[in-house]
Amino acid sequence: xxxxxxxxxxxxxxxxxxxxxxxxxxxxxxxxxxxxxxxxxxxxxxxxxxxxxxxxxxxxxxxxxxxxxxxxxxxxxxxxxxxxxxxxxxxxxxxxxxxxxxxxxxxxxxxxxxxxxxxxxxxxxxxxxxxxxxxxxxxxxxxxxxxxxxxx
Numbered sequence: 001x002x003x004x005x006x007x008x009x010x011x012x013x014x015x016x017x018x019x020x021x022x023x024x025x026x027x028x029x030x031x032x033x034x035x036x037x038x039x040x041x042x043x044x045x046x047x048x049x050x051x052x053x054x055x056x057x058x059x060x061x062x063x064x065x066x067x068x069x070x071x072x073x074x075x076x077x078x079x080x081x082x083x084x085x086x087x088x089x090x091x092x093x094x095x096x097x098x099x100x101x102x103x104x105x106x107x108x109x110x111x112x113x114x115x116x117x118x119x120x121x122x123x124x125x126x127x128x129x130x131x132x133x134x135x136x137x138x139x140x141x142x143x144x145x146x147x148x149x150x151x152x
Contacts, residue, residue: 041088041114042152053150054090055080058126061142066132074130077145079112079119086118089151094143096135105135108148 044050058078066072075094081087090112096105111127112119119125134140 043089044150044152045148050147050150053081053083053152054087054147055082056092056145056147059142059145070132072130072132073134074128075143075145076126076128077111078124078126079147080124081119081121083152084121085152086120087112087150087152088118089114089149090119090147091149092129092145093148094129094145096138096143097141098137099139101139104137107131111147114151 044053056077056079058076060076062074062076064072064074077092079087079090090110091108092111093106093108095103096107098104109129111129112125116125
């Protein structure tokens with residue numbers, strides 16, 4: 001059964017195809033290198049200065065269910081750059097409370113990351129932070145969310 005293609009050519013083609021797939025899989029599975037905060041980035045953590053730089057609004061929470069039936073809660077809000085400089089990094093702290101308004105858990109999450117184009121003055125960015133396993137005694141209200149770090 002001769003189809004006009006020689007055996008060495010077929011073996012070379014299959015080998016090349018397998019090698020290409022292996023390279024793509026290795027590239028796709030490899031951990032991404034998180035950008036390091038460079039020396040040129042100015043970091044602001046003072047509450048008074050943060051209020052002059054960024055505004056947090058339209059805070060809300062969505063509830064959904066994943067394919068396993070677990071509830072997913074997503075905190076959504078809008079960031080507005082009220083400063084004169086482009087913002088490159090924003091971290092927010094979420095404080096979960098119980099029914100007596102006591103703090104049961106605090107988490108800091110990135111709301112705007114370095115890998116995104118800078119948030120120019122006067123522009124807005126809508127962020128979402130999903131979480132799947134809330135504290136057991138959480139009151140299921142939107143966690144108190146505040147900006148704790150901004151980077152220029």
